[in-house]
Amino acid sequence: MVSLPGVAFGRKEGDIIHRLQEDLRMVRETEQEISGLVAAAAQGDVATCRSRRDWIFELEGKAADAKRDLSTQIAEGAFFGGVREDMLGLLDKIWKIADKTKDAARLLTLAEITDSNARSILQSEDMRRFLENLDLAVGALQHLIEAFEVDRKTILQRVHAVDEYEEAADGFKQNVLAALFERSRGIDPVTVILVRDFVFNADDVADYAQYASDIVLVLVAKGYG
Amino acid sequence: MDERLPLLLAGVLTFVFGWNNSGLLIGNERGSGTLSALESTILCSIGMLLGVAVEGREMTKSLGGIIAVPPTGSVVLVTLVVSIALTFGLTLGRIPVTFSATMVGAFAGAAFASSAPLRVGDLATIIAFWMIAPLAAMAATFLSYRVIERATQNLSLVSVDAFNRAGVGLVSVALAYVLAANNIGTIYGTSFTGSPPSSADAVLTLLALAAVAVVAMAIFGRGSVAGTVGDRLLSLSPQGVLAAFSGTIIVMLAATQLAIPVSVTQCLVGGMFGAAFTKKIAIINRRLSLEVVASWVVIPLAAFFLAAVVTPLL
Numbered sequence: 001m002v003s004l005p006g007v008a009f010g011r012k013e014g015d016i017i018h019r020l021q022e023d024l025r026m027v028r029e030t031e032q033e034i035s036g037l038v039a040a041a042a043q044g045d046v047a048t049c050r051s052r053r054d055w056i057f058e059l060e061g062k063a064a065d066a067k068r069d070l071s072t073q074i075a076e077g078a079f080f081g082g083v084r085e086d087m088l089g090l091l092d093k094i095w096k097i098a099d100k101t102k103d104a105a106r107l108l109t110l111a112e113i114t115d116s117n118a119r120s121i122l123q124s125e126d127m128r129r130f131l132e133n134l135d136l137a138v139g140a141l142q143h144l145i146e147a148f149e150v151d152r153k154t155i156l157q158r159v160h161a162v163d164e165y166e167e168a169a170d171g172f173k174q175n176v177l178a179a180l181f182e183r184s185r186g187i188d189p190v191t192v193i194l195v196r197d198f199v200f201n202a203d204d205v206a207d208y209a210q211y212a213s214d215i216v217l218v219l220v221a222k223g224y225g
Numbered sequence: 226m227d228e229r230l231p232l233l234l235a236g237v238l239t240f241v242f243g244w245n246n247s248g249l250l251i252g253n254e255r256g257s258g259t260l261s262a263l264e265s266t267i268l269c270s271i272g273m274l275l276g277v278a279v280e281g282r283e284m285t286k287s288l289g290g291i292i293a294v295p296p297t298g299s300v301v302l303v304t305l306v307v308s309i310a311l312t313f314g315l316t317l318g319r320i321p322v323t324f325s326a327t328m329v330g331a332f333a334g335a336a337f338a339s340s341a342p343l344r345v346g347d348l349a350t351i352i353a354f355w356m357i358a359p360l361a362a363m364a365a366t367f368l369s370y371r372v373i374e375r376a377t378q379n380l381s382l383v384s385v386d387a388f389n390r391a392g393v394g395l396v397s398v399a400l401a402y403v404l405a406a407n408n409i410g411t412i413y414g415t416s417f418t419g420s421p422p423s424s425a426d427a428v429l430t431l432l433a434l435a436a437v438a439v440v441a442m443a444i445f446g447r448g449s450v451a452g453t454v455g456d457r458l459l460s461l462s463p464q465g466v467l468a469a470f471s472g473t474i475i476v477m478l479a480a481t482q483l484a485i486p487v488s489v490t491q492c493l494v495g496g497m498f499g500a501a502f503t504k505k506i507a508i509i510n511r512r513l514s515l516e517v518v519a520s521w522v523v524i525p526l527a528a529f530f531l532a533a534v535v536t537p538l539l
Contacts, residue, residue, distance in 0.1 A: 013383040080386055082462045148382045155382065222462060223382050224374075 012077060016070070016087075017148050023066045023094060024145055028138045030059040030098040031205055034105065035131045041108050042122035049109050056105040063098040067091050083222045086215055093212035097138060097205050104201035107194055117183040118191045124179060130172035134202060137165035137209040144216055155220055162213035166206040173203045228417075231298075232430070234305035235416035239409055239434040241309055242324055243441030245316045246408075249489060250401055250442065268394055270439045272401025277409050277431035280402075280481055282424065284410025287484045288332045291351065293342040296332075296415075299539045303335035304328060304415055307532045311524065323521050324408055325486035326355060330525030332415065334532030354485045355521070358476050359495025366472030366499030373464050374503075389463035396470035403477035404489050409434050411486040468503075469496035491521060 033056045040048035071091055074080065080087050113119060121127060140161035147154040176199055184192050251265045288304070289296055296304075308328045315322045329351060336343060373392070377385045413431050422430070473492040480487035494517055 013386045017383055083386075151379055151381055219382065223385055224377060224464075 013080065014149070016074060016077075016080070017145070019066075019070050019073070020091070020094075020148075021142070021145055023063065023070060023091070024138075024142050026059060026063050026066060027094055027098040028135070028142060030056055030063060031101045031138050032135055033059070034101055034134070034202060034205075035128075037105055037108060038122050038127065038131060041113050042119045044112060044114065044119070046112055049112075053105045053109045056102055060098045060102040063095055067095040083219050086218050086222065090212055090215045090219070093208050093215060094141070096208040096211075100201050100204040100208060104198050104205070107198045107201060110194060111190065113191055113194070115187045115191050117187050118180075118195055121176060121179050121183070121195060124176065126172045126175040126179065130169055130176055130199075131202070133165050133169035133172060134205045137162055137169060137206040140165055141209045141212055144213055152220055152224055155216060159213050159216055162209050166210040169203060169206040173199055231301050231305060231416040234302070234309065235412050235434060236437050238305055238309045238312070238412050239437045240441045241312045241316060242408060242412065243438030244445045245312055245322050245324060246404060246438075246489065247442040247445045249493065250397065250404070264394070265397060266443050268397040269401040269442060272398035273405035273409070273435045273439055273442075274432060275398070276402035276405035277413075277435040278428055280406035281410040281413060281431040281435075282427050283481050284407060284484055284486065285414040285427070287411050287486050288329065288415050290484065291329070291333065291344050291347045292336045293344055296336065296341070297339055299536060300332065300335040300339050300341065301415060301417070303338075303532050303536045303539065304332040305412075307331040307334070307528055307535060311528055311531070315524070320520060323488035323490055323524050325411055325488045326491075326521065326525040327528045328411055328415065329486055330528030331532040334529035335536045337529070338533040338536035351485050354480060354483075354487060355491060358480070358487055359491050359498075361479075362469075362472040362476045362492040362495035363499035363502070364472070365475045366468045366496040367503060369471040369475075370464065370468035370500055370503045373468055377464070386463075389467060392467045393463060393470070396467060396474060399474045400470050400477075400489070403474050403481060405435050405438065407477055407481045407487060408489070409438060410481070465497070465500035465503075469493060469500045472496035472499055488521070490517070 033052055037049060037052040037056070040052060071088055074084060074087050074091070113122070140158065144155065144158040144162060147158050177196065180187075180192060180195055180199075250269045251262060292300075308324075308331050311327050311331070312322050312324060329348075333343065333348060377388055380388060409431060413427070413434055470493075473489060473496045476492045476495075477487055477489065
């Protein structure tokens with residue numbers, strides 16, 4: 001922050017950034033529930049699945065409220081000149097991470113997964129690494145947003161980490177889907193569709209983290225003139 | 226002639242001037258997204274009042290200096306009436322008026338029709354300055370932009386935004402300062418025929434005129450002409466606005482010290498292009514650019530001929 005004795009410039013901007021970080025922390029908390037949900041689904045623990053799903057829905061609702069409040073604050077304030085629309089876009093992409101988590105959770109709990117092949121896919125190392133990289137992508141986005149208070153060089157260094165984790169998640173997604181379709185003959189088609197669509201929606205989590213990081217690049221390009 | 230009539234007309238002209246420039250001052254600052262309408266209005270008002278109080282009297286002889294004899298009552302009246310009519314009409318039509326050029330054109334036209342001997346050299350100096358002003362503002366803006374770029378390159382994104390807001394706030398005051406000093410000073414300098422009033426009276430009158438301009442700016446400062454110059458011509462980042470304002474201020478301050486009436490539009494348009502060239506801008510509204518540049522020639526000429534036609538009728 002630029003500061004002079006008794007005067008602090010950047011207080012408004014700092015407040016927005018702190019709220020953005022808080023919003024993203026809540027979104028990540030939502031996203032981090034997926035692995036527990038998948039583990040419960042793989043064990044056929046319906047009660048845990050439902051309670052985790054409900055918790056994800058609740059967290060997503062809070063993230064949506066936070067996004068709405070912050071969007072209003074940004075839209076009404078006189079700051080982030082020239083990049084206000086991009087800031088709103090960034091907020092939207094961050095919230096989409098929680099939204100896609102919710103969609104994925106909804107799909108996985110539509111029906112109980114009883115097929116052992118399908119369960120083994122949910123418990124596979126590829127699935128674990130896939131979910132891990134989703135979380136790492138969102139974590140990298142958190143780290144990136146923190147750099148808003150450091151400098152341009154740090155932002156540019158951190159922006160690539162999100163891409164790397166998204167790419168890694170993409171690779172494990174490919175392996176999970178390949179395994180699913182290799183073993184699909186013995187699995188109920190509805191279960192195949194459920195697992196496939198779950199993977200696609202979960203993958204959107206990393207995609208939206210990447211979209212958010214793309215907006216950060218735009219913010220840097222515009223923000224520094 | 227009643228001595229209060231030119232002063233009354235000067236008040237009306239100052240009101241129209243405030244209206245015409247309100248968008249330019251407030252609109253650009255709001256457009257850059259760094260200041261709210263209220264913040265912008267307050268800062269511009271402070272700048273205007275300071276500008277006329279400190280430097281407004283520098284312009285007392287600006288128009289009178291282009292003729293070899295003191296201006297007659299009819300020259301003063303025609304200058305003010307023609308300036309009001311043209312500025313009012315063009316502002317209604319949302320066309321950015323080269324305000325000082327209009328006044329100089331009208332004054333020269335009225336003086337010419339009154340057979341007052343024109344000081345061609347002084348008039349030529351003013352016209353030459355008008356031609357140089359956009360280019361000088363462009364160069365000053367280009368340099369200002371580079372300085373700002375260097376100053377912010379190692380700051381955080383949050384601090385850059387804070388820097389922009391503080392910077393735009395400061396240059397808002399400064400731009401309003403030089404604009405009021407130059408243009409309201411010119412209006413005031415045209416509103417009397419005899420010897421200048423005492424400095425205390427002059428400052429009070431100038432402050433009263435500036436207050437009229439502030440009222441007009443506060444009433445009408447929600448867009449209009451600024452949209453023409455700023456938004457439709459090309460789009461600038463907050464740093465671009467900061468640099469363009471800085472370049473404009475430098476040139477207008479120089480003009481005020483030389484007692485040359487100069488148009489803020491001319492300087493600001495030059496400044497905006499200076500900021501745009503730092504990014505090798507490819508998209509410019511060519512039609513509007515030509516319209517603006519053409520208005521710099523057409524409007525003072527129109528003022529000259531209109532004044533020349535009206536003067537014999539009085």
